[in-house]
Amino acid sequence: MNSNEILSECNKIFIDQLDNDAIVLKRETTANDVEEWDSLTHIQLVVAVEKQFKVRFTTAEIQGFKNVGEMCDTIEKKLSSK
């Protein structure tokens, strides 16, 4: 699964978790771009992403992501090293 495919899967997760069909994630998307993405939904999003891809992030990784694209890149690396 490449980073674009991961982004597409993440989009589905965000739509489901945030109950907003209009969400279109781009690599540069951040929490500031999505109204429903707040501190509480952030946790639910991370948990849903970790479960979907069967990967685990570290706290440092989560805090270091500058945008959705960086998260997808990290997921790709974790999947390829499995």
Place this chain on the structure above:
Amino acid sequence: MKKGDTYKHQFKVTAEVYKGFINVFGDKNPMHTDEGFAKEKGFPSIVMHGNILNGFISYFIGECLPQKNVMIYSQSIDFKKPVFLNEELVLHAEIEDIFESVKSAEIKFYFENSANVKVAKGKVLIGTNL
């Protein structure tokens, strides 16, 4: 807390709990308050509100876990069998998964009655110090 940890806690749907639920939330649907109606629908007596069990989950998370720094992020429950007044239930809970990145734990649970029948099951996602 770690993955695989298990907990048990006993609850009883007392008259105080039942009446308290009705007083607070006002759900007086005849299934919960009218013996004749409940029997007509095939139950031996009035059926307790399923969401009383959600209250028990709230108590368990807030009061029975080894730490008090907890917050419920999401909760789901499936009701399998009716629960009746004065029934004693045992809550079985297990830490199913840990998400260290966001300091969260997913707990799966079920309630069992005195006949060892599962009356409800569900999951709770909590935030906590892991």
